[in-house]
Amino acid sequence: MFCSFCNEEIAKGTGEIYVLRDGTPQNFCSSKCKANFVKLGREGRLSRWTNKGEILTSEKKVEEKKESALAKEIAQKLAEKGSAPKK
Numbered sequence: 908m909f910c911s912f913c914n915e916e917i918a919k920g921t922g923e924i925y926v927l928r929d930g931t932p933q934n935f936c937s938s939k940c941k942a943n944f945v946k947l948g949r950e951g952r953l954s955r956w957t958n959k960g961e962i963l964t965s966e967k968k969v970e971e972k973k974e975s976a977l978a979k980e981i982a983q984k985l986a987e988k989g990s991a992p993k994k
Contacts, residue, residue, distance in 0.1 A: 912940035913957035
């Protein structure tokens with residue numbers, strides 16, 4: 908799961924979930940991200956300290972993180988099974 912504001916990966920069992928009036932949940936890694944989004948009305952991609960902001964301001968383009976930790980583990984296990992010798 909990733910933070911809706913800064914796009915950092917949120918460890919399992921941590922963070923906050925804020926639900927908008929239309930019912931869409933927003934996940935936040937810290938109170939700093941939540942305050943910037945909810946109280947101050949800022950966008951994560953316009954803040955320099957966020958991952959989204961770094962992607963836009965950097966000279967070389969880096970893809971955003973979209974894959975969860977669980978998906979990475981599954982892909983790694985599938986790769987190990989594929990490379991294992993067949994009996």
